[in-house]
Amino acid sequence: MPHFAWERISMEQPLPGHPISIAAATGLGDFIAIIKNKKGAGDEIYLLDHANLHLGWQKKGAFEHAAVCSVQYGLGRFFIFGIDAKNNHSVVASSDDGGNTWNQQKISGSASHYDVAAFSSTEGLVTGRDGAVVRTTDGITWTQITSPSGSEKKVFSLQQSPNDQLGFVVVEASLKKRDGFFLVDDFSQQEPLFSTDGIT
Amino acid sequence: MSNSFSAGSGEFLIYQGKGFAYHYAGVETGFAYSVTPAQNSAPHFKATQASTAPQIKILDVITCPIGQRTAWVYLGKDLKTEHSLIIYSGNRSFFVADASPTALDNPIIAISATMVATPEKENSTGNALIAIASDGTAYMASTALSF
Numbered sequence: 044m045p046h047f048a049w050e051r052i053s054m055e056q057p058l059p060g061h062p063i064s065i066a067a068a069t070g071l072g073d074f075i076a077i078i079k080n081k082k083g084a085g086d087e088i089y090l091l092d093h094a095n096l097h098l099g100w101q102k103k104g105a106f107e108h109a110a111v112c113s114v115q116y117g118l119g120r121f122f123i124f125g126i127d128a129k130n131n132h133s134v135v136a137s138s139d140d141g142g143n144t145w146n147q148q149k150i151s152g153s154a155s156h157y158d159v160a161a162f163s164s165t166e167g168l169v170t171g172r173d174g175a176v177v178r179t180t181d182g183i184t185w186t187q188i189t190s191p192s193g194s195e196k197k198v199f200s201l202q203q204s205p206n207d208q209l210g211f212v213v214v215e216a217s218l219k220k221r222d223g224f225f226l227v228d229d230f231s232q233q234e235p236l237f238s239t240d241g242i243t
Numbered sequence: 244m245s246n247s248f249s250a251g252s253g254e255f256l257i258y259q260g261k262g263f264a265y266h267y268a269g270v271e272t273g274f275a276y277s278v279t280p281a282q283n284s285a286p287h288f289k290a291t292q293a294s295t296a297p298q299i300k301i302l303d304v305i306t307c308p309i310g311q312r313t314a315w316v317y318l319g320k321d322l323k324t325e326h327s328l329i330i331y332s333g334n335r336s337f338f339v340a341d342a343s344p345t346a347l348d349n350p351i352i353a354i355s356a357t358m359v360a361t362p363e364k365e366n367s368t369g370n371a372l373i374a375i376a377s378d379g380t381a382y383m384a385s386t387a388l389s390f
Contacts, residue, residue, distance in 0.1 A: 093373065
């Protein structure tokens with residue numbers, strides 16, 4: 044059994060509150076945390092750089108004109124998803140330099156709370172609470188695609204295999220009953236993998 | 244080849260390459276499973292082993308190089324004590340190890356692996372885990388020399 048000796052990192056700049064969302068850069072160690080702005084302005088973006096942990100959390104701007112739904116990492120980029128309630132659409136900000144600079148753009152379609160993501164080495168999928176799914180292959184352009192689960196079911200968890208033959212793995216659930224696991228090939232068909240009820 | 248896929252506060256499948264071995268950790272059930280596809284019938288899967296980690300809610304999972312191996316590291320929460328737990332997984336076994344620094348007022352909400360300089364050897368690096376508590380406090384554990 045491994046033994047890990049944990050030590051608290053002394054920081055010059057602590058995070059000024061509890062984050063509403065946080066994401067880690069896989070394999071890199073950087074973290075992005077989002078702090079709710081209580082004054083009604085854009086939610087604040089903070090970066091913890093793995094190479095300068097002692098500096099602590101550095102503010103990297105604000106998520107302007109929208110409320111943050113989630114922060115994600117994939118395709119070598121951080122992404123912040125949010126909703127522009129005034130104009131009823133979703134927006135995404137991305138950073139390809141570890142969270143130092145951000146570019147924000149509109150996502151086509153109606154507003155959705157995008158907060159469940161899956162990334163392979165070549166593409167990313169993010170789903171909203173209403174079943175909407177957006178996809179990117181370049182980390183820049185996000186395109187809304189048809190949800191495999193239909194609008195009547197909530198996508199509970201979304202995952203992606205790196206093996207192209209296996210396509211996408213979607214865990215879905217209705218609002219009242221778990222439906223188990225489904226493998227989805229290009230969102231054109233669904234194959235049940237197994238039911239959680241059958242594994243004890 | 245090994246990859247992990249986390250998906251917010253959902254469940255997790257971990258892909259382990261040519262053998263198509265998967266680990267599954269369920270949030271609601273508190274169990275973790277090892278899952279492999281049935282012979283010559285992918286993509287149909289069957290469960291092959293249940294874990295011994297009940298009463299734990301899985302929050303996140305990452306892969307982390309530990310020495311010459313790649314371990315799956317789960318972030319979990321003990322549903323009885325509400326303490327955060329770091330759970331390490333071998334090939335088909337799961338075990339909870341070293342609750343520190345998780346017996347804190349603020350739970351751990353994010354983990355990641357990174358490369359850090361090793362103080363024991365000059366100009367060398369090793370792997371480390373970084374854990375972030377809900378108040379932004381960060382903790383680090385070196386893994387290269389202790390597994």
